[in-house]
Amino acid sequence: MRVIGLMSGTSHDAIDAVGADIVLRDQTIHVYLIGQLSRPYPGSLRSELIAALPPGTVDMATVCRLDTAIGQAFADAADAAMREFFGGSAELIASHGQTMYHWVSDGTTRGTLQLGQPAWIAERTGVPVVSDFRSRDIAAGGQGAPLVGLFDALWLAGRPGRAAALNIGGIANVTVTGDQPVAFDTGPGNALIDAAVERCTGGCEHFDHAGVRAARGQVDAQLLEILLAEPYYRAPAPKTTGKELFNHAYLERVLDGRTLSADDIVATVTALTVRTIADALAPLHPTEVIASGGGTRNPTLMALLGAHLDGAKLCTSDELGLPSAAKEATAFAVLGFLTAHGLAGSQPACTGAKRATVLGSITPGAAGFTIPAAAAAAPQLLRVHHV
Structure with missing residues (x-):
């Protein structure tokens, strides 16, 4: 078809x-x-x-x-x-x-x-x-998300070790293979990074081009700890989130009364994305993490993530023949194809459906x-x- x-x-x-x-x-x-x-x-x-x-x-x-x-x-x-x-x-x-x-x-x-x-x-x-x-x-x-769980499980089936598919869009999500695959949203991917860039440029820029701002800035440890205290990160999988939670207003609320440079804010929320992805994957012990989505075009984010994955190999889906921008x-x-043929497109282990x-x-x-x-x-x- x-x-x-x-x-x-x-x-x-x-x-x-x-x-x-x-x-x-x-x-x-x-x-x-x-x-x-x-x-x-x-x-x-x-x-x-x-x-x-x-x-x-x-x-x-x-x-x-x-x-x-x-x-x-x-x-x-x-x-x-x-x-x-x-x-x-x-x-x-x-x-x-x-x-x-x-x-x-x-x-x-x-x-x-x-x-x-x-x-x-x-x-x-x-x-x-x-x-x-x-x-x-x-x-x-x-949960209705992430719906790529079945695709990821079929795509990564048969790979050695334990593979994790990671998509870094506005929200980041993972699928980790195994006898019973696991999939969930880890939290913000680019959402708060984009919000921080738009905030400091008055809306003239919408994302951190090539991760330049994050590379220039310094992570504010206190702000990072406040951000990491968000209860969502400790909720059990399966779980999903979105810009209903992680939006401009959320960023303004945590920044209230703080005086930080624009680049330091971007660096800190970039560190948040890295930490929440790495922390979410750590208990699942993947041997490789295959990333896709817009976040893969941010070399600062990708370098930090590679350093936080506790030995898991980080690569992009491009290296497996699937362009990250098209994943x-x-x-x-594929889900449309399955629907047209009367086949299930969801994976209950990933979404929590009955x-x-x-x-x-x-x-x-x-x-x-x-x-x-x-x-x-x-x-x-x-x-x-x-x-």
Whole structure:
């Protein structure tokens, strides 16, 4: 099946698209990567989107506008990807949409909201769309995140030792392999780093380019200890978090009354990301950590992380043949493929759900939607290939 995977994560900066030929054969999913592209959100849309995120408040008119505008932006990215990778045709589009709110209360996920109306994608491309992946896992008692747990477990199956997949987006998440895989959000990835940079540049810059500010700054030990006292870090897995907690207001609250240089703040929240990832992984004893996401482009963060992993080898998913910038879009392409074939896309051990479920909702294409023949058995492995 020729699939377009679409993803925009918790950094809210761009829509990533991948094109993949996906084949399930002998309980192995083969993912043949055709190409990848990224489309930044228009500046005005990104500004309205960020203003609507917690702790902001919005009316339903704004929600409606965002659902439409994000859906249209996803449709543009899908159309461009379909033309570039498949000559204008595909069989399925898997759209994660844009997470606006992930409702967690007392450690239980109650609901989730991703905007980006899939009808715009289906109408623009004529291709069926799978969307709203997280809600079904939540309805089955799961956290709804990180949903890449099944992908990671299949992808890393058979590697020597104990492998951990780490994605450093706005929020960082890990999947650690074993007889019973474990997956959870460790806490902020780039979220507080980006917030600190935007704070000290008046919004003129949105991230720490090449980790320069963190490298120049000094970690404030007292502030770091205050940040590490956040109860989330000691909550048991499975667990999930987001910018509902780790946002601009959170940073302002912990900085209240403190006089620090801009670079020292960035250095300190970068150290927080490193410490919380390393501390979360330590009890799981991985022998290798395979990183992806925007954080891998921050050499200061990556160098610090490598020094804190207690002997585990740190590499990027690029070194295993999966471009780090495309990993999550590829994962959702696979989840869409599984949904289209009536196969579960969740891993209860990773999300805490009562059972594995078929994820998402299907919006038919111009010719409707034909359910493919059911697979004889669930996949046990996943292999990535380049065309």
